[in-house]
Amino acid sequence: MKSGLVTALGVVALVVLVLLTFNVEDYGLSQLAQVALTTVALLGLNLLVGYGGQTSLGHGAFYAIGAYTTAVLVTKAGMPHLWTLPIAAVLTFAVGVVFGIPSVRLRGFSLALVTLALAIALPQLLKHFEGLTGGQLGITVSRPDLPGTLTADQFVYLVTVVVGFAVFLGVRNLAKSRTGLAMVATRDNEAAAGAMGVPVARTRVVMFALSAALVGLAGSLSVLLTGYVSPDNFGLTLSINLVAGIVLGGLGTVWGALIGAVYITYMPVYATDISQSAPGIVNGLIIIVFMLFLPNGVVGLLRPVLRRLRSRRPSSAPTSRPPHTAATSTLPEKETTP
Template sequence: MTTIDTPEKTVAPRPSRTPKPRRRIVVEGSAKHRGIQALSALLVVLFLLWAASQPLFRVGQFTNVFIIAIAIVGLNLVTGYTGLLSIGHSAFFGLGAYTTGILITKYEFAPMSTIPVAVVLSFVVGLAVGLPSLRIKGLYLALVTLAVGVSFPEIVRRAEDLTGGATGLVIRSRFLAPPEWTGLVRAERGIWMFWLSAVTLMLVMLLARFLVRSRFGLAMMASRDHEIAAAANGVNVARTKILAFGISGAITGLAGSLFAQYIGALSPDGSFTLLKSIELVTGLVLGGIATQIGPVVGAFAVVFLPYYTASFTSGPLSGVVFGALLIAIVFVMPEGIVGRLTLLSRKVVTFLPADHPSRRKGERPPEEPT
């Protein structure tokens, strides 16, 4: 009997895979999460103390950043979380500013007491502007808000007896002195406005955080993602849209009120034209739409990027450099600066709510697609 020898099959060794680094899981409300929050709060306080010790010109730039960030937070609520594109938020900004200016110069209100009036008035106007969102959306709604933003400076010019018309409205510095309880004199108004704007920004960001995480916030995002499905699940889409516009207008009007106290001189051709709306939209896109820290990062971008590009170049070339830089940022980071950083950080650490299903079952959350 003959035997036939068959060649042995050689199995190529499998290439060794480098194991992916496991992401760290941080549960909200845990000791580790509270430690991260405490460290973040400490860093914010240290930054504010450092910024307040800078020269007066730099302190003024930071104050401007805080005020613009408040306005972008308002825009983020209606555009980022509700999905309603608005290009007329300069009108709310100007309404809050002129409300404060008129109440101080014409009726001798204390500057701080004008803020609630400006917020309420901007809220009511925001509700009215939000009415067209019940029937139209997308670019058509953007055109309506654009008309509101374009018409505001013309309304200010027409109401010359109240607003000062084209010549503007000047608030004398004696009316804008810091409150007596601060211990600051009139010459230190810049420091007072710095801290007032910084504290207001933090309060507004906390308010926006709680609002987004509430039932109303879920209704806003559901209306943004799929109106029909949201309505089928019991969401009052019409009320959600109108209230979102009202709250957004109120927050932006609050920023305008602070701006009037900070700048002390209002003009319809100054900071309340369509360019202010474009500035707010630009800051929202650069920072990151529908992100919590995005408005602050976007405000830093729209304030400091033009300043530094103008310091490197002069004349019209500085505008070209600034525009090219914006295009590069949007091209490289379409999610915005904070959006891209969030995606990168999720590869290292993941924050989970305490009631996440994977925590109840003791399982690891699914890996994100690469």
């Protein structure tokens, strides 16, 4: 019954999101599309950090790899935009395997330094291969040509929302599957997980690769939205923003990724009204405050409220029982009293 209700709510949510295509102006649709693709990126990072217990400060590099894959395939090979999405995900999955193998032996601070080095080095590499990546100037990508009445913004919004919705459900189901339980077991106690038959090394590599693939997919979607890539867009700040998003939303939760995506999308819009450096300052404060005082994020704050609401539901059940049931239940107490 519960799973059926969740499925029904999911279908209703998707229908509402699709209907927004024709009832929201293009700028609003682009903001919502940004929320959707950022949710995909945060779900990927959360697989590694929240469910896997690893540390990464360089997932912005995988975002860049996915974005440049789409940009190069569209501009150099003339490939349709949508075809590049799975290719970007597969390519970043392969790169994730390469970097996931060292993660079997590296832990915590050491792994964070390796991923940090990747985030710092990749933009410089992108500038070096100017013939392929456009160098410092980057690559301008044309918007998709669409038949019918849909605008480019409406089309990109629909694609991004559908992909984001599918990834959200996929990660939610993965977290409850045997693979997800193996990830959590490896995070909590690696020795105990290995003793129970969990392939720890393979789980870590697959987890890292899946995480990279989802972030790369988000980067590919971002090119459809913005139509432009540049090395300067994928610096260390992007990786820090992703970390701030999952810390604020809640580590190890799918809903936390959605909350973090809303924060990352809309916070800079208001923070830059104060100062151009305000978004970076806010992100730093968010990471410090939440890690020290609210390690479970916004989802952790909402859980007690949801539990109280659920606990109130059964309280009305005894009042609906027939009178003879209540009398029968009190009969043994009368027999045992002297």
